[in-house]
Ligand SMILES: O=C(O)C(=O)C[C@H](CCCc1ccccc1)C(=O)O
């Protein structure tokens with residue numbers, strides 16, 4: 001990771017603000033948005049840090065915490081609370097399904113609450129070490145105030161729409177607004193959508209792994225509330241349970257205001273707001289993946305999708321998750337291995 005060397009004028013950040021992990025990481029390529037390399041990499045479902053775009057220009061100077069508090073409106077916002085700095089996402093719909101009958105087997109470390117923006121901003125300003133951390137994560141919707149709507153309309157929509165069209169993405173499903181405290185971490189997970197991740201304020205370090213690293217990142221079972229999230233705690237990897245984690249190879253970058261990171265669908269990503277870097281503001285652009293034509297050889301993300309479908313089908317018929325492993329083992333060991 002190269003931060004600004006000493007003689008540069010604006011001190012952006014330094015490596016002491018990054019959490020330390022035992023990972024082999026290469027840099028994510030960075031290109032200006034008009035460089036043809038950007039589309040070359042997107043076409044190959046490879047991550048790329050896109051610089052110099054005007055995508056969220058209308059928000060860059062305006063979306064301070066004060067401005068957002070004043071203009072985001074009075075409705076409740078989705079805010080996650082965590083007893084530590086990790087905000088491991090959980091799917092509430094999977095907390096009470098029949099597969100884990102009682103639904104009591106799982107207690108998330110973070111919890112979701114509905115909070116007014118003013119309360120969120122107050123807690124953000126008055127936060128003391130040892131208190132619960134907070135992280136606002138809310139899809140932008142029609143309840144925002146008129147000036148936010150104006151800023152949103154002024155996003156460079158031709159830029160993102162050109163990517164959607166050129167790369168056959170599906171429709172835009174949401175723009176999620178993230179307002180994070182410094183130091184917050186979203187642990188490693190993948191999403192099934194294409195993502196243009198636009199940084200508006202502060203610095204975020206993003207570590208990405210390609211879908212072919214599935215075996216090294218040990219995702220929770222599909223029925224689990226932490227579906228799509230890695231079971232490995234990057235801060236204290238349990239190499240006994242997850243021995244292949246040692247082989248994982250990733251790429252990383254630190255995004256700053258104005259940068260847009262393309263996170264290809266099914267790519268694993270870990271996101272952290274730099275320690276001592278102040279609050280961060282991001283808006284993402286999630287697009288459906290678009291039509292999947294089965295061309296051979298299959299792409300790694302297609303194999304992940306197939307594995308997900310096999311897991312879902314087996315759980316549907318076996319009902320009890322404890323029977324899935326033994327059945328797959330007897331099907332594969334000595335026959336396909
Ligand atoms: O934009 C993305 O995809 C990110 O992962 C951004 C990430 C927060 C994501 C929270 C989350 C995780 C899993 C499922 C749904 C939502 C951050 O910036 O901290």
Ligand SMILES: [Zn+2]
Pocket residue numbers: 189190191269
């Ligand atoms: Zn994500």
